[in-house]
Amino acid sequence: MNKNSFYIKTFGCQMNIRDSEIMAQKLSETGYIETSAPDDAALIILNTCSVRGKAEQKVFSMLGSLRKLKQKNPELKICVAGCVAQQEGQKIIDRMEHVDLVIGTQHIYNISELLSKSTNSKTAINLSDSYEIPRYIPHVGGSPALHDTGAQDEQFSKFVTIMQGCNNFCTYCVVPYTRGREVSRRAADIVNEIQTLVNGGVVEITLLGQNVNSYGSTNQVIDNPAPYSFSDLLADVAKIEGLERLRFTTSHPKDLSERLIECFDLLPNLCPQIHLPVQSGSDRILKRMNRKYTIANYLEKVERLKSIRPDIAITTDIIVGFPGETEADFQQTMNLLETVRYHGSFSFKYSDRPETRAADLDGKLSEEEKGRRLQQFQKRQDEISLERNREYLGSTLSILVETNSGGKMMGRTVTNHIVHVERAPLDMVPGTFAPVEIIHAGQHSLKGALTPGQP
């Protein structure tokens, strides 16, 4: 074991992946070195997700198996960070006596200091503690050379946090409780950070937040020109010379404005791809979920997006079996799938999350019924994904190369489709662009061949 080495296991969403990068950098600044082998680490961090019950169970089962490692090596420090840490706090230490440190989502920037505090005693810091909570999002990183944490952190493609937290309180969601209320970063800081990244060789940026569409709208961002919305930020970032691809995630449909939709027409480097979580095709269920839009509003926006960018790829999130969902409500979700014909979706069975209003709603469905609906939805989505992917057959698309191992290359199109290419030249390195002809379509990826003229 190297006494300065640390290992991070990340569960959940892109926000958590970014938070892991931040913790990795903070630790590197104090002399720690990242390892990919937990057995070699002196510090193991589990960066957790509580959005679904399954992810939470995985954390506790992994903590259970780390107990043996700690018995073998009492010097080992075990830290639980992220949303489960935020939600459970001290209870984790009470239940898992081998855990040394628990830090909530708002405190990851202080990881080094909190670690030194936990040297002689166990420490749990979450939102309810009086420890100073940063009401701003510090700039972390900026130089690609500072980030070298493996596949999560490509040198040519970066996630940049522009806001965090959420004010929406969808009835099934823990995020407003675990991540707190919305806080946006100063536009000038974001643009400067991205400029530095692009100067260092980054060609693709994804702007990240729980609800990027409401960037700057519900809280005053000091020094931003007023009014300054997410579409203004997109326009300013898109101007950065050398930035080839710009993406954002995640969007709340109610906050997808006409100005933002027009950005897909006006900004050439904004990729024609949007993740637009709808959750249900039934207005009655959307109301119970507190989503604040109707299917008619949603479809109007989808139609505008498709008319402005006919090549746009739209993906979504679906929850099946929400409390009170009837067969008729579920069929409306199936109808919506036929209408929009999503390129892909993430679909889940509803599960109660602690502290959410949905947990107290009546009309809970059996696991069996939820499973049946999920299977029906996923089967049809798979068929549609395949049909949509077949539309690319014979076309030539530019891919941004992500890996090339022994001539087996993988890259992504502007629409975020994965393309595999065989017999690629070895000098076609990650971060370069390659035009490929699509020769095979599967449900989840495409196969391509380098077009003639390529080396």
Ligand code: SF4
């Ligand atoms: S918009 Fe709703 S689902 Fe998304 S993070 Fe906020 S509360 Fe959760």
